[in-house]
Amino acid sequence: MDSTIEKLSALTFFES
Structure with missing residues (x-):
């Protein structure tokens, strides 16, 4: 769990 x-x-999800 990092x-x-x-x-x-x-x-990344937000930038996408």
Whole structure:
């Protein structure tokens, strides 16, 4: 459970 990956995923989803 990496918080970094979750944050990156959220950023990518938001940017998309």
